Amino acid sequence: MNKKNIVIKEVGPRDGLQNEKEIISTGQKIQWIDLLSNTGLNYIEITSFVPPKWIPQLSDALEVAKGIKKKEGITYAALVPNLRGLESALEADMDEISLFMSASESHNLKNINKSINDTFPVLKDVAVxxxxxxxxxxAYVSTVFGCPYDGEVSIDKVRDICEQLFQYGVTEISLGDTIGVADPAKVEIVLGELSKHFNKSRIALHFHDTRGMALANILRAVDMGFTTFDSALGGLGGCPYAPGASGNVATDDLVHMLEKMGYHTGINEDLLQTAAVFIQNRIRKSLRSHQMAIYNTVK
Known part of the structure; x- marks a missing residue:
């Protein structure tokens, strides 16, 4: 029996770098994204067009977006919080615009400084x-599996938010385990309920690996028929507004696992490691992924 294709969306240049204290130069970011473009990835979220005071690391968004060598067949995306950010994203000719909000009220207030209800009109304007x-x-919906401030998050609330976002013309929603509290049983419950209302092909999963459960959670989702996952090379990342959140699931670990199991990702592991070594040297600390731990041990 042939294994299915799995789509991996690389979010390292945005979600991975946003929490790093070591400022990466514009030129280095461009070099890294160009390396990622050569790996076989077909989707890279390269930056965020947010006010520089929010995320200083990404204050050079326009320069980065204009400086990369775009390759045919790759979607280059950027996170956009409002119409002002959209102006810059359009100037940079981004292929896809990413929206973001939380499923929990407190995290949304911390992250966006707005209530959930007040966030909807802003996102609608950007989407339209x-x-x-x-x-x-x-669209990203954060804290789907739990919130650092509010605790459990209602599946009904997640469903209602997704319905609203789809009405705005959003093509895909990425459900985030922002603080890494999900486990395979919880993944089955949440996705089982949401799949009653939404086509699985329009739902992606965004797992953080705080408790080492991300790969197990992805396998459960794959078994349930979900095929799109966000990840960050080397396990980079974390949420500035979610205390204790560790990095995203590592792209290199995810690709290795899926390819070993016979799934097709279209991504070259050797070229992925080249890109991982490059950014590891720039942030001046070891990446978290298992693949890079092996590399760092034997190099």
Whole structure:
């Protein structure tokens, strides 16, 4: 029996770097993204067009977006919080616009400084304007599996938020385990309920590896028929507004696991490691992934 294709969306240049204290130069970011473009990835989220005071690491978003060598067949995306950020994203000719909000009220207030209800009109404006400009729109919904401030998050609330976002013309929603509290049993419950309402092909999963459960959670989701996952090379990342959140599931570990199991990702592991070594040297600390731990031990 042939194994299915799995789509891996690399978020390292945005979600991975946003929490790093070591400022990476614009040129180095461009070099890294160009290396990622050569690995076989077909989706890279390269930056975020947010006010520089929010995330100083990504204050050079426009320069980075204009400086990379885009390859045909790759979608280059950026996170956009409002219409002002969208102006810059359109100037940079991003392929896809990413929206973001939380499923929990407290995290949304910390992250966006707005209530969930007040966030919807802003995202609607960005989504509608993006589509008019010929861009596709993706949305992140954070804290789906638990919130550092509110604890458990209602599946009904997640469903209602997703329904609203899809009404705005969003093509895909990425459900985030922002603080890494999910486990395979919980993944089955949450995704089982949501799959009653939404096509699985329009749902992606964004797992953090705080408790070492991310790969197990992904396998459970794959078994349930979900095929799109966000990850960050080397396990980079964390949420500035979620205390204790560790990095994203590592792209290199995820690709290795899936390819060993016979799934097809289209990603070259050797070229992925080259890109991982490059960014590890720039942040001046070891990456968290198991693949890089092996590399660092035997190099």
């Amino acid at each position: 304007s993006s589509i008019k400009a010929g861009k596709t729109v993706r």
